[in-house]
Amino acid sequence: MEPFDVDILLPVWNRPVDTRNCLVNLMATAPAARIILLDNGSDRETERLLEEFAELLGERALFLKTSANRGLVKAVNRGLERAEASYVVIVRNTTVVAEGWLDPMVELVASRPEVGLVVPRLEQASPQRREKPGRSEPAVTEVSHGSFAALLVRKKLLESIGGFDEELDGGVWCLKDYSRRALRAGFLTCAAEGVTVTCEDDVPLGSAARREETVRRSAATCEARWGREESFCVHWPGDADPEEVRARFPVLLRGARMGHRFTVIVHGELHKALLQAGYGSLHRSIAIEPLPRFFAAGELRRIVARVAARGGETTVVAGIDGLVVPAAADARPFGWLAEAVRRREESCYRSGGAA
Incomplete structure (x- = not known):
């Protein structure tokens, strides 16, 4: 049979x-x-x-x-x-x-x-x-x-x-x-x-x-075995180049596959463009939050606080290296995040990787 x-x-x-x-x-x-x-x-x-x-x-x-x-x-x-x-x-x-x-x-x-x-x-x-x-x-x-x-x-x-x-x-x-x-x-x-x-x-x-x-x-x-699962808030400013933002999403996706959680915080037009392009459904551990045109710094603080309350200690990351993130003086550069994801892959997943 x-x-x-x-x-x-x-x-x-x-x-x-x-x-x-x-x-x-x-x-x-x-x-x-x-x-x-x-x-x-x-x-x-x-x-x-x-x-x-x-x-x-x-x-x-x-x-x-x-x-x-x-x-x-x-x-x-x-x-x-x-x-x-x-x-x-x-x-x-x-x-x-x-x-x-x-x-x-x-x-x-x-x-x-x-x-x-x-x-x-x-x-x-x-x-x-x-x-x-x-x-x-x-x-x-x-x-x-x-x-x-x-x-x-x-x-x-x-x-x-x-x-x-x-x-x-x-x-x-x-x-x-x-x-x-x-x-x-x-x-x-x-x-x-x-x-x-x-x-x-x-x-x-x-x-x-x-x-x-x-x-x-x-x-x-x-x-x-797999390293600590961590939470990150990644912020891009309103004048960020959409192509540059999209080019950096693979880093987030690779991190999400390893258990990290990401909250992407962007301004209205960029938020709309990312959702329309399907970036909001790449991975359930990647959420995209919009910022208003006015009083964006206050809303950014509230989003980071809400994420931290839900997921514990949260690291704020500047989507553009050298960018000053409002209300987050200790924000890490994106290059640091990319290197951290690469090191985790090397240490825990060196025998293979997902497509």
């Missing part, structure tokens, strides 16, 4: 109602995919449910089970080891998909060989209402990391770097680490903004203190 084009991994630990709902939707919306059912030590009711679906799906299913809950990441890695398709999609059993959810992700990764990880448009499910999502205008943007709620992994990337780090938190730091490993291997992480997929957080296991320690340890491990 020829392998399927897509393998869908479904890790399950109990929650039979959510699991049934998820499986029914997957069967209806991805009829050409194989579903790898990963029973992670569920109770007998859920185990029986999975057995019934495996029998119903026949060759479209692979049923793997363990006697105890070994954790999400170990379950996912076990499924990744058995995946055969060119594209492997991880879906949580608390995720609700709708017609057309899979196509934008597959089309994106099939058309751009540099893309290794793709997430759909994700929306947190309301505890009061869980409606099937509708369509939005398609778009593509790069993102810092994926999500276990729904994540497509290119098989070539999987063959290159293997599975997820089982020593990390099973959440955001594990996902960030995987995207950084993908970047080092030459692959990007993107979002395919098509059909919205709704997701719901699982009930956390273990004590709060133990979970906090795991997250703290995972964050420290990622910082040791």
Whole structure:
């Protein structure tokens, strides 16, 4: 039998109602995919449910089970080891998909060989209402990391770097680490903004203190591997040459791929021109903020303060070397930023780079 084009991994630990709902939707919306059912030590009711679906799906299913809950990441890695398709999609059993959810992700990764990880448009499910999502205008943007709620992994990337780090938190730091490993291997992480997929957080296991320690340890491990994620505000004056500004955006994009966050602060006309040219959707970690024609210095202070309040310590950067940034006497020159990004690439990503 020829392998399927897509393998869908479904890790399950109990929650039979959510699991049934998820499986029914997957069967209806991805009829050409194989579903790898990963029973992670569920109770007998859920185990029986999975057995019934495996029998119903026949060759479209692979049923793997363990006697105890070994954790999400170990379950996912076990499924990744058995995946055969060119594209492997991880879906949580608390995720609700709708017609057309899979196509934008597959089309994106099939058309751009540099893309290794793709997430759909994700929306947190309301505890009061869980409606099937509708369509939005398609778009593509790069993102810092994926999500276990729904994540497509290119098989070539999987063959290159293997599975997820089982020593990390099973959440955001594990996902960030995987995207950084993908970047080092030459692959990007993107979002395919098509059909919205709704997701719901699982009930956390273990004590709060133990979970906090795991997250703290995972964050420290990622910082040791990939460097510290930092926040920057980059300011260009109203008379800046638009071509020069655009020529410097690749530095921001390379930095965003490594986990940095950038807030670009520019005056009205330049702000409009950058958005029209698509620079506002390059990467979710690059935001472009406008300054008014009058009282721009005060607004600049407010933007920097707001960014710092949201993301911690923030470095202000002058988009033009030698420029004095209003309200930021300690602003760094852009050349310093470019060199810092280059050094991070050399130290952490020397074995490869993204296109």
